[in-house]
Amino acid sequence: MPTIHPPTRPVLEGKTMMAIVTTGVGGYDRLEVSRVPVPAPAEGEVLVQVLAAGVNNTEINTRLGWYSSSVATGTNDAAENVSGQTVTRPDGGWNTATPFPLIQGADCCGRIVAVGRGGDESSVGARVLIRACMRTQGFSSMETSWLGSDRDGAFAQFVAVPEHEVFTVDCDWSDAELATIPCAYGTAENMVRRAGVTSGSRVVVTGASGGVGSAVIQLAKRRGAHTIGIASEAKQDRVRALGADTVLGRDEALSVLGSESADVVIDNVAGTGFPAMLSLLQRGGTYVSSGAIGGPLVELDMRTFYLKDLTLIGCTAWDDAVFPSLISYIERGEIRPLLAKVFPLDQIAAAQREFLDKVHVGNFVLIPPAPL
Template identity: 30%
Template sequence: MPKAYVFTRYGGPETEALVEVDRPSPGPGEVLVAVRVAGVNPVDWKLRTGYLRPGETDTRTFPAVFGNEVSGVVEEIGAGVDGIAVGDEVFGNTVAGGYAEYALLPATITAHKPAELSFQDAATLPVAAATAYDGVRQLGLPAGATVLVTGAGGGVGSAAVQIARALGLRTVGVASEGKKDFVESLGAVHVPSGPDLAARVRAVAPDGVDGVYDLVGGEVLAEAATLLTDPAKLVTAGAPAPEVEKLGGARVQRARGTAVLDAVARLVVGGELDPHVTRTFPLDRAGEALRTVEDGHARGKIVIEVSA
């Protein structure tokens, strides 16, 4: 039987286990993928704690497989799927987990992997890069404008900085002092995180900023909002909707479609976006991969290599 890394109930790391599961069967509009690589994201461990994403209801069944993005090779296709065939190399979002030897993907959020794109890089795109792309596009800033990205050293933040630069924006990235060299290597002006953030940003952007893409929430979001002349140019993927709406901003609106996946893949192939995969783990060490992200020390992207 195929293996998967799961959580057996809501809680901490003690709920996690590598188990054998039934091989899934694709339903209408779904494809079954033999997973090559799975991306690791903060939302993975947050879901284990009982966190609900906007629009979700608490209907999870256990054991629940971790993971929301994978790359791999199509094994089966469900009814009504067009344009995808068995043997195709693809990447996309999962129906119910991706830290597994097999995963189901909705065909509408699955894209063909370009030959020039590695399975490793492809697996990082459906959550982090696509979220970054959606948020930067939502801001709608003209070329030459300045955008502030909080949490710029993480998977979404580092992608947002690069995508903003590809669109001709000046970027200021907030991250810990330990990530200074990394953030600057992306082409952003680094500002250390911590108290009095707004003052440090004004030291490098005296007139404030034209847009903010927040990936942290809380006090960081509140301080960043004071740097804007137009509160509507505040987008967050790091805070609940009520928290950002009271500041005049909005949650990132996810497009969740093949077109966005194709767009971010083209950016990687064109050399404008580097997913910066910094560590890889095998499936039997998925817990270590998750701890690396959960502890907040990850730089760039962490992935799980399921098969060669």
């Protein structure tokens, strides 16, 4: 018989919690440390106490309004352009306008503390990861709802989410280590799967020292691929330590490897280096992307695309198997977390500033204060 835990919702009703509320598009002044009501889980939802929350480009890009078609620069340039300004971008969200004010935070390691009406009370107390990319109409549809972008997320002491989006995890990792996984590794696993990476595939990974890039290196290696990481010279030894077979600077990749030397390129940098990435691909090769931190507008020679029979794959919506697979990799010890630094939740601006400096390898994590 499962242990039946007493309901905890009445203890939290009417209580407030600390949260970082992003009030709109703009600079760090848009990140407000606030007291807001603890959300009540609706029917079919659970209430999760946030134990640790990861920092991603996604939250920064959303605050900057970078997803707007009016933005033509990379993330860092966009951050400089909005500093100290009030900016309105009605199309700045993933699908429509971002629903500001918003509690951001796509990465959450937490513990279930309450369930909605009719929910299974035996789940209370379980340590869980939340699937950040939610398929609102099932996996037959590409429609998504992202934690922290389309609905309130993990930059708070509590978050309410659908019960089918929480996954228990049995491992000896710390809460902060687990919080490095959902967004970066979910995005990486989705790209590796869709690209069809298998044993012997030659895979070029740009931004290999970042959260997603470092995850791609690990996830491609566990499939037996030959991985070529692209990273700045200062970070190359750390990328090799992840298991990359070769590590190069972005500007030297084509000259060292030669054209038509790769089966797959997984590129979340884009920008001016995009043409070289297509040149690296052999005929019939696959280019996969879920980001463009170096700049969203690229130069594409259509002759390279069609004469080489290339496949270009955009990845946002995670496939059904992605998150359960990640949980199994963690529990079997097949991947390891890359925790670069931990900050208190109220130091989010400092964390994002340092994140944009790009001197770290891996992921930053925020820790909210324990509730009273």
